Amino acid sequence: MSATLRSLRFYLVIGLLQGLLLMWAVLYSGWSGIAMAALAAALLMGGGLLQLLPERRRERRIWLAMVALALAAGVVVACRELPMTGLALAGVSTGLILMTLFGAAVLQGRTNLWRRFFGYALWVALALPLPWIAHALFKAWTFRHYRDPLKGGFLSLVFFAGPTLAFSIGLFLIGLCLAAVLRRRSAAAAC
Known part of the structure; x- marks a missing residue:
């Protein structure tokens, strides 16, 4: 199996596991x-x-x-007294995303820390609309066909795993594109 297919399989497994665990929760x-x-x-x-x-x-x-970040997600519990407004949810979500990006950048050392951080931020920002698009499409389909995705079964799996898989596939495809751009840029610099 090629490295690209192994990488795609990895992203799909992570997205599916996230969706399954969210559905169970x-x-x-x-x-x-x-x-x-x-x-x-x-x-x-x-x-x-x-x-x-x-x-x-x-x-x-x-x-x-990953375990440390999971424990840091306790920020959600600490923020339970905040009003459940869109602004509060967006602030907490942004904080969690920034913690994840900073964690990924720090794990590779201090050299070029901010460059890696902004690179990861770009990567995530490009993939972030995909879960919402997947969710909106599925919601429109269920509304049109009078289905309730929260009754269990395959529709529930699609409801929970669809957005996480869309995000995972987005990260995979954007990662491939960014790697190709970097290879092309390094080849042009070598010439």
Whole structure:
């Protein structure tokens, strides 16, 4: 199997696992809303970090950083007293994304730290609309066909795993494009 297909498989597995765990937390765990939100944040932050550093996924410190980020998702619990407005949710979400990006940049050392941080920020910013697009398309389809995706089964899996898979595929494709641009730029600089 080629390295590109192995990499795609890795992104798909992470996206699917995130979706399955989110589905379990919401539909079957019986946890409180704040506990589910903290678990969702931990899953998305840890999986996001792992997807930003796919070539280093076998290193022990990456997994330790994922655990640290999952614990840092406790910020969601600390923010439970905030009003549930769009602005508050956007602020907490932005903070969690910034923590993930900074964690990914720091794990590769201090040299060019901010360059890597902004590179990861660009990567995530380009992929971030894809989950919302996937969710909107699925929501429109279920509305049109009078289906309830929260009753369990395959539609629930698509409801929860669709956005995470869309984000994972987006990160994979954007990563391929960025790598091609960097190769082309280094080849042009060598000439």
